[in-house]
Amino acid sequence: MIVENPTNDDTRGQVGIGTLIIFIAMVLVAAVAAGVLINTAGLLESTASDTGSDSQAQVSNQVDVISAIGHDNDTDGTVERLNFTIKKSAGSSNIDLENLTVNYQSDAASQTLNFTSGDANAVQFNTTELTGDGDNVLDDTDERFIVTVSAQTIESGLSEGGEATVTFVDQSGASTIYGVNVPDTISGEEYVSV
Incomplete structure (x- = not known):
């Protein structure tokens, strides 16, 4: 008995230069x-x-007001x-005081102050080193600096019972907010804790 194997002409593979070009094109597109x-x-x-480094610097780079x-x-x-004795907080990177910005805000005035090594009565702040290099x-x-802000220049001074908010912003954008509250009676006193 003779058995014929059926042939299926639909399962034949394509071979030729056109198929090779399409294959190479697909490989190139996939590589690109x-x-x-x-x-x-x-x-x-x-x-x-x-972004992570910047965010970490904004959180960890703090100025502590002592x-x-x-x-x-x-x-x-x-x-x-106003004299603020400051230090860097634990875990902070180096804080360059010449790039520090001090924002002064009270009911009567608002002022952004930049560093100056000159006159304390200018509408700027200056620093005095207590300990450091x-x-x-x-x-x-361990380093301590005094940051001096002239309230007299900004708003003719803070009167008895007056309040102000001072914000220290370092070069990374980290900020430290300090509230200033003048006692109700300071007549006759040269130095007052605020």
């Missing part, structure tokens, strides 16, 4: 797409890392100058 995806993933990783003293040189019941940079938690 993979390259774009790898490049995009690397860019996103780098951006996320930078004490604040108001000066009433004329003993007229008006605080004319003389470079106007808080790079150790």
Whole structure:
């Protein structure tokens, strides 16, 4: 008995130069797409890392205000100058005081102050080093500086019972807010804790 194997002409493979060109084109498109995806993933990783570092700096780079003293040189019941003793908080990076910004806000005035090494009565702030290495940079938690703000220049001084908010913003954008409350009676006193 003779048995014929059935043939199926529909299952034959395509062989030829056209098929080879299409195959190579598909491989090239896949390679380009993979390259774009790898490049995009690397860019996103780098951006996320930078954003994370900036966010960490804004949270951890803090200025600690140890004490604040108001000066009433004329003993007229008006605080004319504010001295803030500051240090860098634990875990902070170096804080350059020349890039520090001090924002002064009260009911009567609002002023942004920048660093100056000159006159304390200018509408700026200045620093005095208590302990440190003389470079106007808080790079150790043992260093102490006095930041002097002239309330007299900004708003003719803070009167008895007056309030102000002073915000210290460092180079990374981290901020420390300190509330100033002048006692109700300061007549005859040269130095007042605020």
